[in-house]
Amino acid sequence: MSSTASSQPQKPTWDAIEAAHERIAPRIHRTPVLRSGTLDAMCGAELFFKCENLQKTGSFKIRGATNAIFSLSDEEASRGIVTHSSGNHAAAVSCAAAWRGIPAWIVMPKNAPAVKCRAVEAYGGKITFCEPRVSARNEAAARIQAETGAAMIHPYDDDSIIAGQATAAKELLEETGELHALLAPVSGGGLLSGSALSAKHIQPEIRVYGCEPAKADDAYRSIETGTLQSLESSDTIADGLRASLAPRTFAILQKQLAGIFLVSEEEIVYAMALIWERLKVVTEPSSAIALAPVLKPETIQLISRDRSRPGKLKIGIILSGGNVDLRSLPFR
Amino acid sequence: MSSTASSQPQKPTWDAIEAAHERIAPRIHRTPVLRSGTLDAMCGAELFFKCENLQKTGSFKIRGATNAIFSLSDEEASRGIVTHSSGNHAAAVSCAAAWRGIPAWIVMPKNAPAVKCRAVEAYGGKITFCEPRVSARNEAAARIQAETGAAMIHPYDDDSIIAGQATAAKELLEETGELHALLAPVSGGGLLSGSALSAKHIQPEIRVYGCEPAKADDAYRSIETGTLQSLESSDTIADGLRASLAPRTFAILQKQLAGIFLVSEEEIVYAMALIWERLKVVTEPSSAIALAPVLKPETIQLISRDRSRPGKLKIGIILSGGNVDLRSLPFR
Numbered sequence: 001m002s003s004t005a006s007s008q009p010q011k012p013t014w015d016a017i018e019a020a021h022e023r024i025a026p027r028i029h030r031t032p033v034l035r036s037g038t039l040d041a042m043c044g045a046e047l048f049f050k051c052e053n054l055q056k057t058g059s060f061k062i063r064g065a066t067n068a069i070f071s072l073s074d075e076e077a078s079r080g081i082v083t084h085s086s087g088n089h090a091a092a093v094s095c096a097a098a099w100r101g102i103p104a105w106i107v108m109p110k111n112a113p114a115v116k117c118r119a120v121e122a123y124g125g126k127i128t129f130c131e132p133r134v135s136a137r138n139e140a141a142a143r144i145q146a147e148t149g150a151a152m153i154h155p156y157d158d159d160s161i162i163a164g165q166a167t168a169a170k171e172l173l174e175e176t177g178e179l180h181a182l183l184a185p186v187s188g189g190g191l192l193s194g195s196a197l198s199a200k201h202i203q204p205e206i207r208v209y210g211c212e213p214a215k216a217d218d219a220y221r222s223i224e225t226g227t228l229q230s231l232e233s234s235d236t237i238a239d240g241l242r243a244s245l246a247p248r249t250f251a252i253l254q255k256q257l258a259g260i261f262l263v264s265e266e267e268i269v270y271a272m273a274l275i276w277e278r279l280k281v282v283t284e285p286s287s288a289i290a291l292a293p294v295l296k297p298e299t300i301q302l303i304s305r306d307r308s309r310p311g312k313l314k315i316g317i318i319l320s321g322g323n324v325d326l327r328s329l330p331f332r
Numbered sequence: 333m334s335s336t337a338s339s340q341p342q343k344p345t346w347d348a349i350e351a352a353h354e355r356i357a358p359r360i361h362r363t364p365v366l367r368s369g370t371l372d373a374m375c376g377a378e379l380f381f382k383c384e385n386l387q388k389t390g391s392f393k394i395r396g397a398t399n400a401i402f403s404l405s406d407e408e409a410s411r412g413i414v415t416h417s418s419g420n421h422a423a424a425v426s427c428a429a430a431w432r433g434i435p436a437w438i439v440m441p442k443n444a445p446a447v448k449c450r451a452v453e454a455y456g457g458k459i460t461f462c463e464p465r466v467s468a469r470n471e472a473a474a475r476i477q478a479e480t481g482a483a484m485i486h487p488y489d490d491d492s493i494i495a496g497q498a499t500a501a502k503e504l505l506e507e508t509g510e511l512h513a514l515l516a517p518v519s520g521g522g523l524l525s526g527s528a529l530s531a532k533h534i535q536p537e538i539r540v541y542g543c544e545p546a547k548a549d550d551a552y553r554s555i556e557t558g559t560l561q562s563l564e565s566s567d568t569i570a571d572g573l574r575a576s577l578a579p580r581t582f583a584i585l586q587k588q589l590a591g592i593f594l595v596s597e598e599e600i601v602y603a604m605a606l607i608w609e610r611l612k613v614v615t616e617p618s619s620a621i622a623l624a625p626v627l628k629p630e631t632i633q634l635i636s637r638d639r640s641r642p643g644k645l646k647i648g649i650i651l652s653g654g655n656v657d658l659r660s661l662p663f664r
Contacts, residue, residue, distance in 0.1 A: 281613055
């Protein structure tokens with residue numbers, strides 16, 4: 001975070017985010033913002049849940065995928081697209097490619113949830129399974145790209161993807177007005193870096209936090225050490241949060257983020273049950289993680305202490321997705 | 333349905349429904365209307381889901397309860413209120429009574445779901461358990477009323493309750509514009525009769541249908557025979573649909589309803605899984621039942637044949653509630 005770096009506007013720019021929003025708005029849902037009096041009382045804050053689990057394809061990923069795919073020239077698009085993903089980006093890319101009428105090749109780890117694989121197939125995506133390691137994903141995608149000439153749509157190390165994901169926080173703040181803090185899950189960092197860019201542009205004093213499984217803590221370690229850390233594999237229940245930051249998302253988060261909260265597996269499941277019981281929306285573990293930190297008094301104290309404006313504490317939470325297998329739920 | 337009866341405006345009147353809406357709007361959620369491209373494609377119609385499962389207390393029941401309790405004079409209210417309910421009306425009455433600052437005595441069948449009992453207690457309602465029979469409920473409530481002087485808030489045989497429940501369909505049609513048909517669950521008939529009054533007032537040619545478990549088919553038999561039929565008990569998975577119509581709701585439904593669809597237990601669970609997977613909202617079996625009929629081609633054919641206007645078939649579905657025990661779900 002040198003002074004030279006901080007004087008440069010980061011990419012994607014606000015103009016790119018606004019253009020992305022205009023491009024995708026006719027194709028996606030403007031998802032509702034839900035509230036719960038019980039959860040507010042439990043936390044001692046007003047919580048505003050941006051429900052991207054109610055988004056088309058069941059996650060925010062359709063925002064970035066639609067922006068990226070509809071930003072391609074006709075010639076680029078004609079050769080199709082290729083990507084790798086543990087699930088939600090895969091479904092989103094398959095869906096957006098179908099909207100554009102082009103083929104989509106999808107590399108998925110072989111331990112991806114069956115429900116997410118079925119979604120890809122339902123949208124017409126062609127799946128290639130690989131070992132559940134980041135390196136294996138990249139290799140398989142590069143091979144398909146070389147064979148087909150398809151355009152690579154990286155799940156997060158891509159300005160047009162980040163600009164698309166940034167539109168969820170933009171919509172949230174347009175609806176709620178000023179918030180003291182915004183929490184979102186972090187895996188590769190596309191949603192979190194996009195959310196941070198939007199939120200800090202609209203409201204520079206807002207504190208943006210990432211929420212990460214303690215069992216897949218590469219983003220936390222990257223921010224702490226100032227050096228991009230990798231994560232070769234993880235078995236966290238938050239199956240969507242098993243990727244690592246990329247140079248692009250790391251650079252944005254280093255500059256924009258207030259911090260990262262690490263969350264245990266038990267805390268993820270507890271937050272998930274609360275969201276299902278209280279908000280009545282189906283959220284996957286990777287998504288429910290963003291509620292877990294504010295259930296702890298020390299988080300509320302931290303946000304309260306750091307806030308620049310007085311009044312009742314207002315916190316935005318991005319519920320990123322809702323794709324779960326109903327036949328293997330973690331509730332006991 | 334004599335000509336004399338049909339020339340009389342039915343109660344509650346449209347004025348009463350509008351007054352109810354004005355009275356309760358500041359206290360309840362204006363719930364979102366959700367869509368699913370996949371469900372539309374499966375049914376061959378455009379479906380509009382009014383999500384009362386996202387309503388305060390987790391069901392539409394807070395609409396009627398709030399209207400009834402805030403319609404009481406200060407003197408009436410001062411002695412508290414008493415009601416009987418298998419769950420959602422109980423929680424709603426407890427919550428609305430707490431808002432007004434008065435005591436609520438609740439008679440519940442001893443087989444009511446634990447999650448619904450806990451909700452009543454959380455809002456401060458005082459529970460008396462009874463045998464799971466309609467007659468036992470009525471006797472226990474009458475006894476408490478005699479002892480305390482509390483005002484009886486019947487769960488559906490009450491104009492102010494029906495007027496409150498009517499506001500969900502009113503909001504739905506205000507948002508969607510013209511629909512060809514509207515489907516809602518039927519138990520005691522408060523939601524269905526209120527929905528029918530609102531829908532037919534706003535759009536007289538709309539077809540309003542009830543959805544009822546085949547295992548608790550008293551409303552179907554009442555409409556078929558033209559005589560109010562009773563249901564002493566039922567073990568349908570749709571625990572909110574185990575009550576019978578009352579004279580007031582029967583009279584409205586006889587005049588306003590296009591028909592009742594009977595739904596099997598298996599069809600209820602299948603519809604419930606589809607709603608959880610596709611709409612990503614938690615719905616109870618009693619609520620999911622309203623999707624089941626339109627998954628059958630013969631229902632779509634029936635509605636298409638009966639419609640008065642051409643164009644893509646548009647169907648409203650009221651998702652009535654989302655209070656389920658996450659630890660005993662029926663998904664296999």
